[in-house]
Amino acid sequence: MTGMDGNGRQRDLAERFEEHRGHLRAVAYRMLGSLSETDDALQEAWLKLSRADADEIRNLAAWLTTVVGRVCLDMLRSRTARREEPMDTYVPDPVVGSLDRIDPEQELLHADSVGLALLVVLETLEPAERLAFVLHDMFAVPFDDIAPIVDRSSAATRQLASRARRRVRGAAPVPDPDLAQQRKVVDAFLAASRGGDFEALLMVLDPEVVLRADAGALVGRGAATSKLVRGAASVAEQAFMFRQFAAYARPALVNGSVGVVTVVNGRPMSVTGLTIADGKIVGMDILADPERLAGLNLAVFVS
Structure with a gap:
């Protein structure tokens, strides 16, 4: 980006961010189960990117995924501290569309067929457990990359995901695919x-x-x-x-x-x-x- 002015750099950065928006939105939605909070998390990630030295970021997708994970973890911890409603009756925000047509944004969110039943189970996990499970099991992020987000060793992070996996297994029935x-x-x-x-x-x-x-x-x-x-x-x-x-x-x-x-x-x-x-x-x-x-x-x- 040599020779590009400040506005040009921001436009280029915004375009690069948009390339990853669908993936980041899918990560945040699975982390938060809230569409409005998902949008807030992506906005915060963009602000952090716009203030960072993009030339020093070697893998933008991994960097953004880590940033979104950290933002979501903070939001989950804040939510847990103030939550009043009982978890057995909480239903996360659904992603709704017509059976006749599916727009691209819905398609991205539906990519892993994350049902409301699974999101309900994810709501019962501790924030760090949910982060480890979502990033590793749903998006194949290595434990070495997740560990710094939760401030634990890779081995301890692996245990977080394992504990979450045991709680999720069987609790959310696997739907018929047809x-x-x-x-x-x-x-x-x-x-x-x-x-x-x-x-x-x-x-x-x-x-x-x-x-x-x-x-x-x-x-x-x-x-x-x-x-x-x-x-x-x-x-x-x-x-x-x-x-x-x-x-x-x-x-x-x-x-x-x-x-x-x-x-x-x-x-x-x-x-x-x-x-x-x-x-x-x-x-x-x-x-x-x-x-x-x-x-x-x-x-x-x-x-």
């Missing part, structure tokens, strides 16, 4: 809900199904508060109770799997991430917090 098969199950669930057919609901629910409903800080109407429900009969009762809203539910792509968006009179009511394994719904993660729903890009479903 979207067409998922769609059949979702359509059957919606049909049973709309028809008030309790037995048909039980047929599509796994006996050990878990439902999380996160209505946020706002108290919902009646039974629509945040809750954790386990078991097919109890979950079917919830679906039966809210069957009047089933007519407004539309299948959607939610974190790489077929889920549901419910919009009533142009107002988003909920986004439901579904985990479908062996042809049954094993997990339902419902975000019904009006404030957080307002921050999602649901225009295609509202119009």
Whole structure:
């Protein structure tokens, strides 16, 4: 970049940053489970890059990944210190799109098919465990590069990831990969809900199904508060109770799997991430917090 003026250097640096934005966004989203915080983390990473001596950075992708990891770790620690909501009813921000078309940004975020169920489990990890697991297991960052971020030795960092891996394994069911098969199950669930057919609901629910409903800080109407429900009969009762809203539910792509968006009179009511394994719904993660729903890009479903 010899002979380039300051503005030219900044433009060149901005272009190089944009080349890595998709990857960095995927890292931050898996670290934070929050779309707004993901954007904040990327903004902070750009500010750090703009103040750095870029000529001294030999591997920009690795440098930026490390910076984003460190920023996210700080954000996670701050969040943990102030968190009040119980983790069993917290649902991370979903990435929602139409089943008919997927835009490039959604495609990048869906690249590893990170479901809401997995993000819920990641929320239960200690910040350093989550960092080690996400960077190493999801993005193949060497432990030697992760260790300085968490201020531990490589061996200790390896233990962090191993501990996280044990907690994640089995806690987040692996969904059926075929979207067409998922769609059949979702359509059957919606049909049973709309028809008030309790037995048909039980047929599509796994006996050990878990439902999380996160209505946020706002108290919902009646039974629509945040809750954790386990078991097919109890979950079917919830679906039966809210069957009047089933007519407004539309299948959607939610974190790489077929889920549901419910919009009533142009107002988003909920986004439901579904985990479908062996042809049954094993997990339902419902975000019904009006404030957080307002921050999602649901225009295609509202119009």
